[in-house]
Amino acid sequence: MKNITTSILILIIVTGVTLVQPSSQHIAPKKSKPFGASVQKRSDQKRSIHSDRMDMLMAFKLTEELELTPEQAEVFFPLMKVHRKNLKIIDKKILELVNQFQTNHQNKDISDESLKLFIAKYSQLEISKQTEKERLFAEMEGILNNYQIFKLITFKQHFQRGMWEDLRKRKAIFRN
Numbered sequence: 001m002k003n004i005t006t007s008i009l010i011l012i013i014v015t016g017v018t019l020v021q022p023s024s025q026h027i028a029p030k031k032s033k034p035f036g037a038s039v040q041k042r043s044d045q046k047r048s049i050h051s052d053r054m055d056m057l058m059a060f061k062l063t064e065e066l067e068l069t070p071e072q073a074e075v076f077f078p079l080m081k082v083h084r085k086n087l088k089i090i091d092k093k094i095l096e097l098v099n100q101f102q103t104n105h106q107n108k109d110i111s112d113e114s115l116k117l118f119i120a121k122y123s124q125l126e127i128s129k130q131t132e133k134e135r136l137f138a139e140m141e142g143i144l145n146n147y148q149i150f151k152l153i154t155f156k157q158h159f160q161r162g163m164w165e166d167l168r169k170r171k172a173i174f175r176n
Contacts, residue, residue: 058159065155066148075143083136087129094125 059077062068068076101118140149 061159062152062155065158066144066151068148072143072148076140079136079139079143083132086132090125090129090132094122097121097125 062076062080063073066072066076097118105114137149137153140152144152
């Protein structure tokens with residue numbers, strides 16, 4: 001049963017990666033738009049493609065790491081999608097806060113009051129992220145067993161470490 005589930009997931013991922021492949025045709029930017037706007041649009045499209053690929057890889061690795069049954073996966077992934085969306089919203093708010101603060105303090109003259117206000121807002125957003133994570137873990141209590149929840153909690157760190165190790169290995173191959 002596990003082999004069948006893994007085979008189906010691999011087939012879905014391979015199909016998805018094939019469908020998401022960028023076109024080899026170069027589309028020239030329209031002359032009515034400034035050059036920077038078309039470059040930004042293409043950059044956003046590439047980011048979206050890479051994000052989709054990363055999502056598929058994470059889904060595959062999560063399924064593998066947590067040893068999800070098809071029934072668990074059916075409930076788990078929609079909840080995970082909502083969780084990731086909520087974290088993305090909070091991360092966007094953090095980025096806006098940082099950008100606004102940097103814009104307002106370009107001369108590097110930051111008052112104590114301004115810094116305290118920034119820290120308070122930033123800390124509140126970080127607390128929101130932690131609360132969102134705790135909400136997800138609480139929702140998983142009826143879906144995953146305790147070991148799977150533990151693996152979920154530590155998954156991001158494990159996944160990122162694996163990605164960095166893969167990148168280091170690839171760099172070593174190209175250096176030789």
